[in-house]
Amino acid sequence: xxxxxxxxxxxxxxxxxxxxxxxxxxxxxxxxxxxxxxxxxxxxxxxxxxxxxxxxxxxxxxxxxxxxxxxxxxxxxxxxxxxxxxxxxxxxxxxxxxxxxxxxxxxxx
Amino acid sequence: xxxxxxxxxxxxxxxxxxxxxxxxxxxxxxxxxxxxxxxxxxxxxxxxxxxxxxxxxxxxxxxxxxxxxxxxxxxxxxxxxxxxxxxxxxxxxxxxxxxxxxxxxxxxxxxxxxx
Numbered sequence: 154x155x156x157x158x159x160x161x162x163x164x165x166x167x168x169x170x171x172x173x174x175x176x177x178x179x180x181x182x183x184x185x186x187x188x189x190x191x192x193x194x195x196x197x198x199x200x201x202x203x204x205x206x207x208x209x210x211x212x213x214x215x216x217x218x219x220x221x222x223x224x225x226x227x228x229x230x231x232x233x234x235x236x237x238x239x240x241x242x243x244x245x246x247x248x249x250x251x252x253x254x255x256x257x258x259x260x261x262x
Numbered sequence: 263x264x265x266x267x268x269x270x271x272x273x274x275x276x277x278x279x280x281x282x283x284x285x286x287x288x289x290x291x292x293x294x295x296x297x298x299x300x301x302x303x304x305x306x307x308x309x310x311x312x313x314x315x316x317x318x319x320x321x322x323x324x325x326x327x328x329x330x331x332x333x334x335x336x337x338x339x340x341x342x343x344x345x346x347x348x349x350x351x352x353x354x355x356x357x358x359x360x361x362x363x364x365x366x367x368x369x370x371x372x373x374x375x376x377x
Contacts, residue, residue: 184363195368196305196352198366198367201365244363251321253304254304
């Protein structure tokens with residue numbers, strides 16, 4: 154089966170760093186996606202981790218621990234435009250991707 | 263850039279109607295998906311297709327069917343619309359290959375209201 158858990162909401166200050174955690178239980182686990190979704194818009198791809206460790210992409214980094222069933226998305230130097238929902242999604246089996254409910258991040262001045 | 267186009271941004275239909283939602287992608291992707299997104303429930307997979315004329319049930323296929331007659335087009339059909347099918351519907355596509363799942367590219371969504 155598939156189960157994904159992430160916080161529902163978070164608030165952080167402009168210029169700060171925020172970490173959004175995600176735990177998963179996925180049979181036949183392949184990898185872990187992170188997507189960003191602004192209100193009223195389509196989700197857009199941020200990162201995909203297959204191997205353990207941290208992958209950095211500009212202000213955004215994503216970490217995976219396969220043995221712990223745990224991932225996080227790290228956003229640095231927060232900007233107001235980073236206010237969005239962040240979706241964690243685990244990949245298990247052929248093209249089978251299960252999404253979490255998303256973490257709504259509010260960036261405040 | 264990949265373009266996934268959904269035929270309608272907003273749609274209002276009546277209970278019992280047969281409803282068609284259309285999705286077209288322009289990047290020759292093998293895989294296409296239909297999700298619905300509801301507050302507190304996240305994105306849930308209805309159906310997906312990995313090739314023309316092929317389809318697989320997702321997590322919530324009841325009350326829906328799909329059609330994929332051409333590679334670029336994937337249609338979602340609500341056989342007899344009900345009020346609990348009021349939702350945001352998102353189409354996505356992805357390529358096959360690389361030995362692992364590839365990122366999905368989403369359309370802008372169709373907000374469907376069933377009255």
